[in-house]
Structures are given as C-alpha cells and as structure tokens.
Amino acid sequence: MKLKGSIFLGILIALFMSACGGGSGEKESKGKFAPPPVAKPLTFEEAQADWKNQKGLGPITHVELGELDPELAKKGSEIYVLKCTACHAPEVEKLGPAPVGVLNRRTPEWVMNMILNPEEMAMKDPIGRGLLMKYNTVMANQGLTQEDARAVLEYFRTL
Numbered sequence: 001m002k003l004k005g006s007i008f009l010g011i012l013i014a015l016f017m018s019a020c021g022g023g024s025g026e027k028e029s030k031g032k033f034a035p036p037p038v039a040k041p042l043t044f045e046e047a048q049a050d051w052k053n054q055k056g057l058g059p060i061t062h063v064e065l066g067e068l069d070p071e072l073a074k075k076g077s078e079i080y081v082l083k084c085t086a087c088h089a090p091e092v093e094k095l096g097p098a099p100v101g102v103l104n105r106r107t108p109e110w111v112m113n114m115i116l117n118p119e120e121m122a123m124k125d126p127i128g129r130g131l132l133m134k135y136n137t138v139m140a141n142q143g144l145t146q147e148d149a150r151a152v153l154e155y156f157r158t159l
C-alpha cells in the first residue's frame with residue numbers, strides 16, 4: 001500500500017511539473033528566446049546561377065579591373081607555374097578545374113578569396129562547397145600575398 005501510494009504521488013508530481021514546465025517553455029519559445037530566422041544557404045546550383053553577386057569569403061571585398069596589365073599578367077603566370085600547376089592546367093581539368101574562362105563564371109573577388117582562403121571557401125562558401133564535393137580535394141593554401149594573388153588574377157584574364 002505504501003509503495004502504491006508513493007508511486008501515485010510521484011505520478012501526480014510528474015504530471016504537475018510537466019504541465020507547468022511545458023506551459024512556460026512554450027511561451028518562452030514564442031517570446032524573447034525564439035531564435036532569429038536564419039537565411040537558408042544557397043545551393044551550389046543557386047549560387048552558380050547568382051555568380052555575379054558571389055564574392056566568396058576572405059580578405060578581398062572589392063577588385064577594380066582596369067585595362068589589362070601585361071607586365072602583371074606575366075608575373076602572375078610565373079607564380080601560377082610555380083604554385084598552381086601541380087593541380088591545375090590552364091585548359092584541362094586536373095585535380096582542380098581549368099582556370100580558362102574562370103572570370104566568366106566567378107567574380108574577381110571570389111577568385112582572389114579562393115586563392116587566399118581556400119580552406120574556409122571549401123567549408124562555408126556555397127560554390128566552394130559544391131566544388132569540393134565535385135573534385136573531392138581541398139585546394140591547398142599556397143600562401144600567396146594579396147599582391148601575388150592579384151597578379152595571378154591578371155594572368156587568368158588572359159586565358
């Protein structure tokens with residue numbers, strides 16, 4: 001009898017607590033503890049369709065492309081041969097995509113951020129993530145300075 005009584009009491013307490021707790025919890029989730037709405041990340045396809053607005057993640061927020069600078073492009077091609085050809089060939093796919101025509105599918109800012117910040121781009125940028133899924137290799141950070149990355153960008157303009 002004693003046991004039955006305490007079980008009954010236990011159930012009563014549990015019911016009472018869940019009624020109170022549940023009630024106030026509901027109120028809270030609608031009130032100040034409701035998380036703010038989060039923008040849904042773009043899919044690879046959506047981000048590629050919107051490429052003209054995709055600047056990527058990293059130190060570069062704005063690049064002004066003037067007249068082509070052949071000197072800078074030459075410097076860029078030398079850096080590219082040294083640091084990039086292990087994985088990229090200008091016109092055919094190797095470990096990574098061919099950079100030919102890259103500026104018709106990516107913004108200059110995106111390209112420079114990819115060169116300077118490939119790890120974060122592969123994890124968080126919608127196009128970077130899609131490329132990682134496709135190529136299954138994380139692009140190596142070659143430790144270029146912003147100046148060198150700008151030179152490689154100039155070289156890419158000539159491809």
Ligand code: HEC
Binds near residue numbers: 098106114142
């Ligand atoms: C270890 C191999 C490797 C090296 C070295 C490398 N990349 Fe990459 N790169 C990749 C891979 C793989 C991708 C595809 C994205 C991914 O999987 O992370 C890529 C993607 C890119 C893209 C995007 C191309 C597109 O069509 O969107 C650019 C631009 C790029 N690399 C430039 C460079 C430059 C410039 C260098 C030299 C400074 C370089 N990469 C060095 C492997 C490499």
